[in-house]
Amino acid sequence: MVISVLNRKLIRDLINIKAQVFSISLIVGLGVAVLFGFTSTYSTLKMSRDYFFKEAKFADLFIPIKKAPLHTLSEIRELNGVAKAEARLEFDALLSISSMKEPGVVHFVSIPDGQMPTFNKIFLNSGRLPSTVSTDEVVVSEGFFKAHKLQLGATFFATLNGIRKKFRIVGVGVSPEYIIALNGTSPFPDDLHFVVAWINQSVLEATFDMRASFNSALVKIRPGVLEEKIKYLLDENLNKYGSRGAYGRDRQISSVFINEELKQLQVNATTVPLIFFLVAAFILNVVLSRLVNTHRGEIATLKALGYFDRSIFNYYFKIGSIIVLSGTLFGLVMGLWIGHSMMKLYAEFYHFPLLSYDFKFSQIVLSFLISILTAFVGVYTSLKNIFSLPPAEAMRPSAPASFHKGMYETSFLFNELKMRARMTIRGVFTFSRRSLMTGLGMSLAIVLLISGLFWQDSINHLITAQYSFVQKETGSIMLTHAIRPNAIFEVLRLPGxxxxxxxxxxxxxxxxxxxxxxxxxxxxxxxxxxxxxxxxxxxxxxxxxxxxxxxxxxxxxxxxxxxxxxxxxxxxxxxxxxxxxxxxxxxxxxxxxxxxxxxxxxxxxxxxxxxxxxxxxxIGNNSELYTRLKELPSVLAISYKDSALKTFNETSAKFLLVFAFILSIFAGAIGFGVVYNNMRVTLAERDWELATLRILGFTIPEVFLTLIAEISFIFVFSIPIGWFLGLLNSKWLISKMSMDAFQIPFIFNPGTFMFSTLILLFSGVLSAAFIFKRVKKMDLVATLKSRG
Amino acid sequence: MVKLPLIKTVNLNKTYQMGEVEVPALKKINIELFEGEFVVLLGHSGCGKSTLLNILGGLDRPTEGEIWFDSEALHNFSDRELTHFRRKNIGFIFQMYNLIPRLSAMENVQLVTEISENPMVPERALDLVGLKSRADHFPSQMSGGEQQRVAIARAIAKQPRMLFCDEPTGALDVKTGILVLEAIQKVNLELNTTTVVITHNAAIADMADRVIILVDGQVHETKTNDIKCNVKELKW
Known part of the structure; x- marks a missing residue:
């Protein structure tokens, strides 16, 4: 295969700027990785949710009631706008299982004897439903089953209405209603201490004296009917039976959590890659502008020889495209890894029948399209000035930048500055667009880190507030019914x-x-x-x-x-x-x-x-306390602050570490890309000036400081801007995430702000180290000859 | 009394490695320059004038041979020592002026006075080259001749022992070139700075105390002018 002359030149050009090619590819790659990783995770999670909700016939409305006679169900069904309704029984009970010392909570949900319910169907992973005549068989939720490493046939005890009873696990399943193991008393999922047990209706009816009655109803609304209207009608009709108020999926805890997660993924999938692509387009513009300027004479010659602007544009577009496409390929591989890892983490929290990671072809196409658009923007903005020049003019070297005294120079302070400081300030203001974009690029690296890490600060604050200042107890006991306060004395007599x-x-x-x-x-x-x-x-x-x-x-x-x-x-x-x-x-x-x-x-x-x-x-070892608590007849459920907190902290610490590490690499890459490329281009543009300084007797460190002073100046200003934008973005993210269930406060943690600045500083120092080597190697005579 | 040279070279050789080929630029150069002397290095393009000037000014190193400045062995100097040598003793003037575009005329001069041990007042340096009134102008706002005169002011402001001028009039028209040479001559006479001007323009040789003619990297001839011409008397 014969490679055309232009293509050979293209390869040489790419080799000449290999460090820049690498840094831009990396930034594009990370943008693609986040875009592809997050959008594919989003679509997988959304698809799993939609599939599950649809196939399991997830109810539209949920109505907890004290006790309603069964005939009320037909009244519900007759309400205008109600498509279907189903009644059931739900009870919490104290759980005792041999694999755990402390008691837990079992949430019993009735199913028609031996049959699958109409709504909120159970997806059986293994085993079967309780047989029609069984009184002790249950299907349990998958999370609990796995957390306790149980086998089918395993048993546990539950204290129902004061009676301790043994139950046998005959099936393991998941339901859209309990995707996440939340029992309502703790904000953190806890698969170890909370289990859902589906059991024959007749068993619960007999145990709780609920024959021909129900305490929970599920409703499916006809399409096009307003949910609010049905809720109102239901509350009107069921108030007399002690309705706690109908609520929709927007308040159903599993549904809320999964929806919030999807929302967060969607926000991240759009905002984070945007930062990367903006920065990549800008650096591409800076680097290509420099390349185009070096090639100014060659471009003019090509134009003089009769090449159209289009052919020249294509040449540089090819360079831009090769850079971004190599980044895209790397990004897709990394995106796959991100997607897989995220789904693995989600699988620890969310229990779906289908949670295998998948991506769509359109997501790959989208990644390529956005990358190519980035290349186009980068190339177009750097070439448009050259195209507007006639070839004869373009063949001459571009006129040196014209400097003037700026408004800022009228101040007394400016006149006190040394000459090299004045050079720095004039450079920043004369190349204001580049300075602004460089500053913004660095600020965005800070924004990225703050926006990722502030969650942890907020959640830590929330936990400290909640568990140190609000909930000061070790545990809480929910009683089966209201009793006289002297029961407290009975508890006080318990060991520990x-x-x-x-x-x-x-x-x-x-x-x-x-x-x-x-x-x-x-x-x-x-x-x-x-x-x-x-x-x-x-x-x-x-x-x-x-x-x-x-x-x-x-x-x-x-x-x-x-x-x-x-x-x-x-x-x-x-x-x-x-x-x-x-x-x-x-x-x-x-x-x-x-x-x-x-x-x-x-x-x-x-x-x-x-x-x-x-x-x-x-205090102390609570084994005896647990045993005694399990025996108390009026205890409905017990929850422990520490166990919930421990589980949360373990998961959250793992999450934070991985997240902080990935974000630091991402932000570091942006910082390095922006700083290194800026310095590299500045060095190329000012080599003659710097060589002059060396000839005049300035030492290498002095010349190096002159070179990096400009970017350091921009750096100093980009920090508070980054902090401010990070603060705004974090507050915006919180407003996007605000849940009904709990409120996440925005917490300003100086540590996070300092950490983000240090990461940027580190990438800057690394870039500077590379540039210092170049300044040290600068050949004064050759540099001077290049202009002479 | 024997007059000692300010700078002296002994069997100076410089060879450039161009790929696999060795290109000799200077061969066995032995010259001496004295305090306050005005020397013109004359020769055709590629004869090694700039290479010799760069080595004398501490911008380049010889491949072989010795170079002595005031009894100091420059050929043994480290990069750092060479930088300090330039900073203290040498003023350079180049064909392309080499001004810092982001500094005004005055600031270009101040750039040097800031790092010098015994500088002159920047205004005086500009006054010497007749540009006091243009002190606040930036290079892009000045003509080539004016820029070169600022370069001279910048070079002399540190009161160097030697002033090296590499084709100072190469990019200028005759009229402007005369103005620049006048400024250089004035500096040499008033400040007693040893001045070396390299040029391929033989006419300029008449203003020197001594003329060293280089051919193919070797000293071909050294002439002493009994009568130095004034710049205005030069025949272009």
Whole structure:
């Protein structure tokens, strides 16, 4: 094969700028890696969700009820807009299994005896459904089964309605309702302590005295019908049976988590690659502009010989394309790796029937298209000036940049500067576009790091606030029903217990103007030391004698302020209503709750002082405590702060380390690409000037400092800009991610900002080291001859 | 009393390696330059004038031979020592002026006075070349002749022991060239700076104390002018 002369020249040109080719390819590659990795992960996750939701017939509405007679179901079905409805039973129970000392929570969900439910079907991974006549067979959720490394046929105990009973695992499955192992008491998924057990309806009916009744309904809405309207109708009809309020998929916890994850992936898949492609186009422009300027005479000759602008453009476009396409190929491979790794991490959290990583051909095409567009922008912007010149003029060397005294020079300070400092400042302002873009490039590296790492700061703050200042207990005991507070003494007698307090929680509906929210009203004992209420400065606030405290999330949902009067409707017993003044809006990041004293609740309920949950603080080895707790008849569930936190911290630490490492490499690559290429081009443009300085008697370090002063000057300014943009971007990301379930605060951690700056500084120092070698090797005579 | 040379070369050779071929640029050069002397190095293009000037000025090293400056062996100097030697003792003027485009005329001069041990006042340097009024102009705002005169001002501002001028009028027309040569002559006379001008223009030789003619890298002839011409009297 004969390589044309131009193509041979093209290869030589590429070899001449190999370091720049590498750095630009790397940046394009990383952009493609994120774009391809994230979009393919997004599509895989979305496809898995959509497939699962559709095939499993995931319900549209969920209605928790105290107890409703079965005939009510036909009333629901007859409601205008309801396509189908199904009733079932759901109960929490205390879990005891030999593979774990501490008790857990088993969430029983009924299925029609021996049959698959109509909605929220179970996808069986192994085993079978309970047989029609069985009373002890269950299908359990996959996460729990795997976490405990169980086999089919394994057994566990559950305390149902005060009776300890043995159950046998006959099947393992997943359901769209429990993609993530959240039991509602902890914000972190915990597959070890929480299991969903699907069991025959008749077993739960008999155990809980719920014959011909149900406490949970699932509804499918007809297409085109407003969800809000059906929710309203359902609440109207089911209120008398103690409905806790119908809610849609937007409040269903599994669905919320998966949707938020998808949203986050989508935001990342668009914003992060954009940064890379912008930077790549800019560096490509800088490098090619320099190359084109060096080739100015050759281009003019080609034009004089009769080559069209198009042929010349094609030549440089080929150079640009080779650079970006090699980056794209590398990026696709890396994107595959990112996609695989992310799906592997997701598989630890999300339990789908289908969670194998896949990508679409269109995603590869998109990566190529965006890369080529980057090359086009980079090449076009660097060639357009040459095309506008007549060949004769282009054959002459380009006129040196014209310098003038700028406005900034009128200041007294400028006149005090040494000559080389003046050279630096004039260079920055004369080549203002390049300076601006270089600065922006460096700022973007900082933005990228801050936007990636601030999550951890926020979550750490949230955890510290929640677990050090709000939840000061070791664990909490949910009781089967409200009882007298003297039960606390029974708990205090248990081994290892240091302290115990009783709370009364009520399911309520809050009305303010035309807004309604279902939530929990938490009744505190006097001077609680195990549960704190804090303000934004994490200071303890004392409960009011009258009135109520509202968590910030709920306040936002209801759009209420301190001093507003809200109406609270209790969703239990006689459903009493009360109007209370909001005394304070408090910072509880993990819940949308209302806080008041137990006294106000007993007044409201017109009952004695009762409790339905106990918080405790314990010390030492808790084995004996666990055993005793499992035996208590009124205990519905127990949760431990530490175990949930430990699981979270382990996963989160792993996530953070990997994430910080990848981001640092990404940002470092951007920093290196921008700084190195800028210095390299500046060196090429100013070699003659620098050689002159050497001849005048300036030492190598002095000349090197003159060279890097300009980029250092830009660097110093890019840091606060990067911080500021990082701050804005982080706040924007938080606003995009805000969930109903919990509120993520934005936390300014100087460490993150310093870390991002250090990464950039490191890449700058590395680039400078490469450039220093070049300055040291500079041949003064040859450089001077090149212009002479 | 025997007058000692300021700079002296002994059997100086310089050979360039061009790929696989060795190209001799200077062969056994033995010259002496004295304090306050005005020397013209004359020769055709490629005869080795610039190479010799670069070695004398500490920009390049000889392949063989010795070069002595005030009893110091320049041929043994490290890069750093050569830089300090230039910084302290040498002023250069090039054909293409080599001004820093981002500094004004005054600042180009100040660039050197900032790092010199015993500089003259920058205004005086510009005054010597008749450009005090153009102090605030940038190179891109000045003519070639003006730029070259700023280069002279910059070169002399450090009060160097030697001034090396490589084809200082090569890029200028006759009228402007005269102005530049006048400035160089003035510096030589008023500051007593040893001045070496290299040129291929034989007419310039008449303004020198001594003329060294190089042919093919060797000293072909050394002439002493009994009567130095004034620049205006030169026959172009």
């Amino acid at each position: 217990i240091l302290e115990a307090e009783g709370f009364r929680n009520l399911g309520v509906r809050v009305h303010f103007q035309n807004k309604v929210q279902n939530t929990t009203l938490k009744g505190f004992p006097e001077n609680s030391s195990l549960q704190g209420i804090i303000n934004e400065k994490m200071e303890d606030i004392q409960l009011p004698q009258t009135g109520i405290f509202v968590s910030r999330i709920l306040a936002k949902q209801l759009e209420v302020q301190e001093g507003d009067i809200i109406e609270i409707e209790v969703l239990e017993r006689k459903k009493p209503k009360i109007k209370l003044e909001i005394k304070k809006i408090v910072d509880s990041f993990l819940s949308n709750e209302l806080f008041t004293s137990r006294k106000i609740i007993s007044d409201l309920m017109d009952s004695d002082d009762l409790i339905n949950s106990i918080l405790f603080r314990s």
